[in-house]
Amino acid sequence: MSLTVVGSVAFDALETPFGKRDKVLGGAATHFGLSASFFTKVNAVGVVGGDFGDDEWAVFKRHNINTDDIEIVPEGKTFFWSGRYDYDMNSAQTLDTQLNVFETFEPHLSENSKGANLLFLANIQPTLQLGVREQCKNAEFVAMDTMNYWITSTKDDLIETIKSVDCIIINDAEARQLTDEPSIYKAAKKIMDLGLKAVVIKRGEYGATLFTKDGYFATPAYPLESVFDPTGAGDTFAGGFMGYLASQKEITDDTMRRAMIYGSVMASFNVEKFGTERVDELDYPEINQRFKDFKQMTHFDNIPFEKTAAA
Amino acid sequence: MSLTVVGSVAFDALETPFGKRDKVLGGAATHFGLSASFFTKVNAVGVVGGDFGDDEWAVFKRHNINTDDIEIVPEGKTFFWSGRYDYDMNSAQTLDTQLNVFETFEPHLSENSKGANLLFLANIQPTLQLGVREQCKNAEFVAMDTMNYWITSTKDDLIETIKSVDCIIINDAEARQLTDEPSIYKAAKKIMDLGLKAVVIKRGEYGATLFTKDGYFATPAYPLESVFDPTGAGDTFAGGFMGYLASQKEITDDTMRRAMIYGSVMASFNVEKFGTERVDELDYPEINQRFKDFKQMTHFDNIPFEKTAAA
Numbered sequence: 087m088s089l090t091v092v093g094s095v096a097f098d099a100l101e102t103p104f105g106k107r108d109k110v111l112g113g114a115a116t117h118f119g120l121s122a123s124f125f126t127k128v129n130a131v132g133v134v135g136g137d138f139g140d141d142e143w144a145v146f147k148r149h150n151i152n153t154d155d156i157e158i159v160p161e162g163k164t165f166f167w168s169g170r171y172d173y174d175m176n177s178a179q180t181l182d183t184q185l186n187v188f189e190t191f192e193p194h195l196s197e198n199s200k201g202a203n204l205l206f207l208a209n210i211q212p213t214l215q216l217g218v219r220e221q222c223k224n225a226e227f228v229a230m231d232t233m234n235y236w237i238t239s240t241k242d243d244l245i246e247t248i249k250s251v252d253c254i255i256i257n258d259a260e261a262r263q264l265t266d267e268p269s270i271y272k273a274a275k276k277i278m279d280l281g282l283k284a285v286v287i288k289r290g291e292y293g294a295t296l297f298t299k300d301g302y303f304a305t306p307a308y309p310l311e312s313v314f315d316p317t318g319a320g321d322t323f324a325g326g327f328m329g330y331l332a333s334q335k336e337i338t339d340d341t342m343r344r345a346m347i348y349g350s351v352m353a354s355f356n357v358e359k360f361g362t363e364r365v366d367e368l369d370y371p372e373i374n375q376r377f378k379d380f381k382q383m384t385h386f387d388n389i390p391f392e393k394t395a396a397a
Numbered sequence: 398m399s400l401t402v403v404g405s406v407a408f409d410a411l412e413t414p415f416g417k418r419d420k421v422l423g424g425a426a427t428h429f430g431l432s433a434s435f436f437t438k439v440n441a442v443g444v445v446g447g448d449f450g451d452d453e454w455a456v457f458k459r460h461n462i463n464t465d466d467i468e469i470v471p472e473g474k475t476f477f478w479s480g481r482y483d484y485d486m487n488s489a490q491t492l493d494t495q496l497n498v499f500e501t502f503e504p505h506l507s508e509n510s511k512g513a514n515l516l517f518l519a520n521i522q523p524t525l526q527l528g529v530r531e532q533c534k535n536a537e538f539v540a541m542d543t544m545n546y547w548i549t550s551t552k553d554d555l556i557e558t559i560k561s562v563d564c565i566i567i568n569d570a571e572a573r574q575l576t577d578e579p580s581i582y583k584a585a586k587k588i589m590d591l592g593l594k595a596v597v598i599k600r601g602e603y604g605a606t607l608f609t610k611d612g613y614f615a616t617p618a619y620p621l622e623s624v625f626d627p628t629g630a631g632d633t634f635a636g637g638f639m640g641y642l643a644s645q646k647e648i649t650d651d652t653m654r655r656a657m658i659y660g661s662v663m664a665s666f667n668v669e670k671f672g673t674e675r676v677d678e679l680d681y682p683e684i685n686q687r688f689k690d691f692k693q694m695t696h697f698d699n700i701p702f703e704k705t706a707a708a
Contacts, residue, residue: 125702173579268484271622292603293617302694304617306604311582330702343697374701381699383613386654388692390685391436391641 087226088127089332090199091118092218093208093321094188095132095156099168100360102175104314110361111142113165114208114231117318120365121325121352122206123149124373126332129199131155131218133191135162145366155199162187175291175313193218200224204332206324209233212240212247219250227337229253229286229328231320237263245280253284255324261287270295284342286327286349288320296346303343306384308354308376315360319353322365326352351376398537399438400643401510402429403529404519404632405499406443406467410479411671413486415625421672422453424476425519425542426467428629431676432636432663433517434460435684437643440510442466442529446473446498456677466510473498486602486624486668504529511535515643517635520544523551523558530561538648540564540597540639542631548574556591564595566635572598581606595653597638597660599631607657614654617695619665619687626671630664633676637663662687 096113100106119130129152134142138158146153165188169178193214205222207215207230219228228251236244237260244264248254254277258270267273274285274297285297291313293306327349334341351373358364407424411417430441440463445453449469457464476499480489504525516533518526518541530539539562547555548571555575559565565588569581578584585596585608596608602624604617638660645652662684669675 125704269622271620275622289603292600293615295617295620302620303697304604304620304694305697306606306615306617309582309606309613309615311580311586333702333704340698344700347697348702370702370704377701378699381697383615384695386614386616386658386692387651388689389655390688391644391659391681393436393644393681 087203087332088129088201089122089204089206089328090129090131090195090202090222091115091122091206091208091325092131092193092195092215093118093206093210094165095130095134095138096165096167096188097137098317098361099166099182100315100317101170102315103171103173104312105360107360110363111145112167112318112361114318114321116145116362117321117356117365118206118208118325118328119151120145120149120362121322121356122329122332123151124352124368124370125326125329125348128152128329129155129202131193131195131199133157133159133187135164135187136160138164145362148366152198155194155196157194159187169317171316175316178317195221203227204328205229206328207231207247207251208321208324209236212236212243216243216247216250219247227252227331229255229324231255231324232260234260234263248277248280248282251282253282253286255286255288255320255327257288257290257320261285286346288323294323294346294350296342298339298342301339303346305346305350305380307350308380309383310354310357313357316357317361319356322356323349323353326350347377347380348373350380398514398643399440399512400433400515400517400639401440401442401506401513401533402426402433402517402519402636403442403504403506403526404429404517404521405476406441406445406449407476407478407499408448409628409672410477410493411626411628412481412492413626414482414484415623416671418671421674422456423478423629423672425629425632427456427673428632428667428676429517429519429636429639430462431456431460431673432633432667433640433643434462435663435679435681436637436640436659439463439640440466440513442504442506442510444468444470444498444502446475447471449475456673459677463509466505466507468505470498480628482627486627489628506532514538515639516540517639518542518558518562519632519635520547523547523554527554527558527561530558538563538642540566540635542566542635543571545571545574559588559591559593562593564593564597566597566599566631566638568599568601568631572596597657599634605634605657605661607653609650609653612650614657616657616661616691618661619691620694621665621668624668627668628672630667633667634660634664637661658688658691659684661691
């Protein structure tokens with residue numbers, strides 16, 4: 087099955103306790119697309135400026151990502167974000183945001199992008215997300231992300247957009263903020279009640295949880311001693327999740343569970359180097375080995391305790 | 398195999414968003430012993446005052462816990478702790494601590510308690526823990542807990558005590574504080590290097606992780622929409638963990654993994670009501686059902702992604 091992603095393509099300047107980069111390829115659609123490309127054919131929809139160069143395009147090409155719908159504004163500059171992480175790598179401090187060509191971004195989807203079986207609406211303005219969702223009438227499974235900014239500024243639009251999709255993939259703080267519920271279990275239930283098939287909550291170093299109508303699934307994060315650069319981890323997770331689902335014949339509870347693991351696998355690689363560096367160089371044996379590691383680190387035998395009285 | 402626990406027996410006054418209790422049975426040895434009693438024969442070592450009444454003794458009796466080594470100081474009062482939890486149930490605010498008879502507690506172990514195969518040193522002064530450990534020469538598997546107070550005030554003694562045991566069961570903040578390592582993976586490795594066989598790190602609502610020489614195991618917490626009273630959850634976890642190990646013929650990586658789940662199962666029940674109320678009334682079908690729930694919520698099929706090129 088094919089997969090379309092709509093979202094930002096960007097340059098990032100990053101500072102972490104482990105080093106510094108002035109300009110690396112970033113953006114939600116980039117991280118998502120790269121991650122998903124290991125599992126399926128990806129169409130990326132976005133916008134870049136004239137400063138987007140051959141090296142950047144080469145990353146998309148290497149991974150066979152269809153960039154026909156990445157609009158180029160030759161006189162404009164690509165979206166730029168600059169951030170710093172301290173030793174607590176769970177949250178970034180934004181140093182600078184220059185929306186540039188992204189400020190007036192209006193997604194234009196070719197028939198090819200519109201015809202994808204799966205669609206991911208990365209974090210952009212909710213009404214734009216809704217517009218894209220409505221153009222992709224035949225998409226069988228649509229997922230979306232969002233952020234605190236939209237929850238605060240355009241909550242009603244956001245709720246309408248959520249009602250139009252099958253799945254939301256957000257972090258725990260966003261789930262709490264969206265629902266005013268301190269418990270993520272109650273928060274997830276409230277979001278499910280908007281008519282979703284699945285709610286995925288990303289919990290950073292604590293892993294991720296999947297809520298479906300009948301089920302609950304939790305996976306820990308991969309035990310990394312050092313997180314080098316967490317930028318894009320959430321989108322890389324979503325890319326592994328949606329990419330894997332697109333590679334399967336059916337979207338079932340079982341395939342979604344494995345998709346959670348492949349998402350976690352891809353995110354764990356993403357944070358090992360700056361920007362897209364690590365995922366760009368990945369191969370299948372590495373992916374499969376880490377999938378196996380997740381199985382190994384969560385497996386236990388299902389043996390009930392049979393005693394009927396404390397003896 | 399038999400199991401001895403040394404630690405506090407107490408009265409607690411508790412205030413949570415869900416209610417209030419002026420005086421409930423508590424203490425580390427109590428919560429641990431009750432939890433472990435579902436899996437094995439427990440000897441409890443502690444001290445209480447003349448105010449410890451028939452209702453309290455009855456709880457131990459109901460669960461067939463050997464209380465011969467719980468000393469009674471008729472003219473003294475039982476250790477009393479008063480605490481409050483706000484909506485963030487992860488940390489308690491201590492309102493009052495009256496050590497009473499616990500202030501001069503010196504554990505006296507009968508031959509029976511000394512002869513146990515497994516020993517748990519609940520959170521007390523490290524030199525007292527070490528003294529008990531040395532009296533139990535034949536214990537095959539000794540685990541301990543501690544707290545921030547001892548890490549700050551008597552770190553050298555604490556390190557000596559840790560070196561004498563096989564396993565430590567502490568929470569993530571304590572692991573970080575003990576090792577000055579923000580990463581719990583690095584922290585666990587540093588603690589392992591003191592000569593332990595296993596390090597168990599409790600992460601509250603995020604579950605628990607087990608580090609052994611060759612392996613790593615992670616379990617989420619049970620998804621409870623409401624945590625009624627978290628007091629004693631850590632000791633209840635430890636009781637399920639050690640109690641289950643005591644019920645097994647051998648302590649292996651496999652039995653420790655299941656012990657992690659039984660620990661999580663027991664802790665998840667503990668927080669459903671005040672004090673010991675919920676664990677006191679538990680039965681085996683409930684325990685086995687929740688164990689099964691843990692399997693269900695963490696299981697995925699180990700199917701590698703076989704594609705060798707993004708198509």
